[in-house]
Amino acid sequence: MSHAAYVFDAYGTLFDVHAAVRKHAGEMGPEGQAFSDLWRAKQLEYSWIRTLMGAHADFWTLTEQALDHAFARFPSADPKLKASLLDAYWHLDCYPEVPSVLKSLKSRGARIAILSNGTPQMLQSAVKKAGLDLIIDDIFSVETVRAFKTAPAVYDMVTTTYRLYPNVVSFQSSNRWDVAGATKFGFRTVWINRGDMPDEYADFGPSLILPSLESL
Known part of the structure; x- marks a missing residue:
């Protein structure tokens, strides 16, 4: 039909959505996929919570906040990769x-x-x-x-x-x-x-x- x-x-x-982390797999190390999974999960969680609260913030802001959380949860990941990961997210x-x-x-x-x-x-x-x-x-x-x-x-x-x-x-x-x-x-x-x-x-x-x- x-x-x-x-x-x-x-x-x-x-x-x-996992292409950004995969692009830097060598630098991210063995926890890269788990890092990427958490980044995605928190990105979505933040969108649902903000809609329920009536406190909108755009998806790019939530993507950055979710990435910060992922770095906090994975101390082995180098925070210096933040800019590169965000740039890669623009070109998935x-x-x-x-x-x-x-x-x-x-x-x-x-x-x-x-x-x-x-x-x-x-x-x-x-x-x-x-x-x-x-x-x-x-x-x-x-x-x-x-x-x-x-x-x-x-x-x-x-x-x-x-x-x-x-x-x-x-x-x-x-x-x-x-x-x-x-x-x-x-x-x-x-x-x-x-x-x-x-x-x-x-x-x-x-x-x-x-x-x-x-x-x-």
């Missing part, structure tokens, strides 16, 4: 299949968009680095509504802008909690389960589960 719009989460779905690698899949969907006449917690500047940088700027039609950032996913107002940006009913929008995310929020909103959802993780949020299940975007 084709849809009027295919909307993608950015971080973890189109762009590899996209997953190998992303360009061809998005081109194929666009060729069917569908709108292609990103809906992300990232700031417009972060997203534009990542899109340009990946060479996706001529494929993606629109970038929706939570900065417009000043609340992070899974706030319904985030998903509503797409339907309001495109004047579409939610069920004709296909939303893809590697984050199961994000899929739950989008399902509750009414999108057709696809969980890109890159890490072969167990399912959760059973009452808000995806329409489809895929290991990558390749079979979309």
